[in-house]
Amino acid sequence: MKKLMARILMMPHWREQKSGYIVANSSFSAWWEIVPAAGCYSASKGALDQLLKTFVAELQAEGIDYIKTLIINPGYFVSDVAKPEKHERALGADWGEYPALKKMCHDLVPTLHGNQPGDTAKAARLVIDLVKGEGVGQGRELPLALPIGNDAFVKIKEQSKATLKMLEEWEDVIRSTDRQL
Helix, strand or coil: CHHHHHHHHHHHHHHHHCCEEEEEECCHHHCCCCCCCCHHHHHHHHHHHHHHHHHHHHHHHCCCCCEEEEEEEECCECCHHHCHHHHHHHHHCCCCCCHHHHHHHHHHHHHHCCCCCECHHHHHHHHHHHHHCCHHHCCCCCCCEEEECHHHHHHHHHHHHHHHHHHHHHHHHHHHHCCCC
């Protein structure tokens, strides 16, 4: 909600100067990476993505094209998110009827921290270049949402292939519910 409120408060300023840029740090877990016990995190990132995509559509409906938006969906990057100390309370709690899930998370957190493949300094430089239209962003029209990181690329490609396969296999069922016009 804080991110939403910040955008709302910035709108008069952006309208006045006819310029603005929203860069949202989301996650590839918003759509493509399923991490047990991280459902709330993934759901909040998915909600942020959809909220911003809707915001852009609403701006376009009003003819406002001077407020740019870029949603970054990074894979795993070295950060404090997976720092074991941040998870001590949750991992030390009683998980009731979910001991296997607790063990999986207990094993994952220390294994993940410090072993994420993404370099945050490289990601920061990349985002700056994209926003400024320099380096790899020069002369390219940016997508609304851009995954970054090799792990994100691989996972999204796998998920996209699986989705296309499902659509092909279930096309007759999926399309069977339309009214006859």
